[in-house]
Amino acid sequence: xxxxxxxxxxxxxxxxxxxxCGQLGFEQQMHPDPAFATLTLGDLxxxxxxxxxxxxxxxxxxxxxxxxxxxxxGWNRIMLQVSDLEGTVEALRPSGVRFRNEIVTGIGTKQxxxxxxxxxxxxxxxxxxxxxxxxx
Amino acid sequence: MTPDPxxxxxxxxxxxxxxxxxxxxxxxxxxxxxxxVARSATVRYFVEDLDQAIAFCCDQLxxxxxxxxxPTFAMLYRxxxxxxxxxxxxxxxxxxxxxxxxxGWNRISLQVSNxxxxxxxxxxxxxxxxxxxxxxxxxxxALLADPSGNPVELFEARAGYHERTTTKE
Numbered sequence: 001x002x003x004x005x006x007x008x009x010x011x012x013x014x015x016x017x018x019x020x021c022g023q024l025g026f027e028q029q030m031h032p033d034p035a036f037a038t039l040t041l042g043d044l045x046x047x048x049x050x051x052x053x054x055x056x057x058x059x060x061x062x063x064x065x066x067x068x069x070x071x072x073x074g075w076n077r078i079m080l081q082v083s084d085l086e087g088t089v090e091a092l093r094p095s096g097v098r099f100r101n102e103i104v105t106g107i108g109t110k111q112x113x114x115x116x117x118x119x120x121x122x123x124x125x126x127x128x129x130x131x132x133x134x135x136x
Numbered sequence: 137m138t139p140d141p142x143x144x145x146x147x148x149x150x151x152x153x154x155x156x157x158x159x160x161x162x163x164x165x166x167x168x169x170x171x172x173v174a175r176s177a178t179v180r181y182f183v184e185d186l187d188q189a190i191a192f193c194c195d196q197l198x199x200x201x202x203x204x205x206x207p208t209f210a211m212l213y214r215x216x217x218x219x220x221x222x223x224x225x226x227x228x229x230x231x232x233x234x235x236x237x238x239x240g241w242n243r244i245s246l247q248v249s250n251x252x253x254x255x256x257x258x259x260x261x262x263x264x265x266x267x268x269x270x271x272x273x274x275x276x277x278a279l280l281a282d283p284s285g286n287p288v289e290l291f292e293a294r295a296g297y298h299e300r301t302t303t304k305e
Contacts (some may be wrong), residue, residue, distance in 0.1 A: 005244065
């Protein structure tokens with residue numbers, strides 16, 4: 001069971017599916033509507049939605065009561081653990097994946113920011129101390 | 137040759153085809169490494185006031201504090217969700233100096249069993265909602281804002297809600 005759900009707003013659900021499944025190892029779970037798909041990776045369920053009108057049946061992606069549309073972007077992000085960050089980055093670069101920065105070494109992790117086709121961020125990290133490591 | 141009576145009790149010796157992907161995944165589980173697939177999912181949120189954010193997540197949303205080693209970083213857990221709270225600062229600046237900030241629309245989505253009651257209880261304790269209970273196709277949702285303005289979605293499953301029952305390794 002996917003126990004953690006995250007919703008990302010994207011401008012093009014199909015492009016986002018290609019990106020997350022093709023580059024980052026997600027698996028498509030469902031894609032019943034052009035504006036909605038769910039993907040899984042481990043215990044993470046990523047819900048991809050594109051902004052819809054106020055009458056669309058998909059409640060989560062509708063505008064706010066004041067009409068404000070939801071948009072991609074921002075800085076909050078999912079984080080994916082990899083065992084070899086340099087190797088992962090080198091493998092992703094040739095396929096045209098866009099990075100927002102270079103590898104940064106922090107206190108618990110080495111990390112880099114990947115940008116999805118809609119401009120949302122995904123943080124890839126390699127633990128460099130035990131507290132930061134996710135174990136199976 | 138007389139059959140060994142213990143044969144009846146022995147398990148079948150099943151030949152297993154070598155499967156490198158499976159072997160790799162198994163090895164990563166054993167060594168605790170793990171490519172992107174790990175048991176817990178991690179999300180980073182940027183917040184303005186770390187103590188206020190920790191109190192909000194723990195008191196209102198049921199997170200537990202795991203680590204709070206510095207005034208600019210904390211690690212919380214809620215089930216399999218690991219939520220990292222970071223205060224924007226130099227370590228998170230882009231090469232051009234741009235600092236991250238709270239907000240945006242991407243969000244964690246927390247399942248509750250009674251959305252109306254949860255929203256009412258949170259509203260009574262002063263939690264701000266960007267949008268109240270909204271009916272969708274398979275879930276009803278509500279969207280609240282944390283003290284820094286980050287969205288957090290609450291959802292309750294409706295009839296027809298689908299969830300994969302097994303996690304693929």
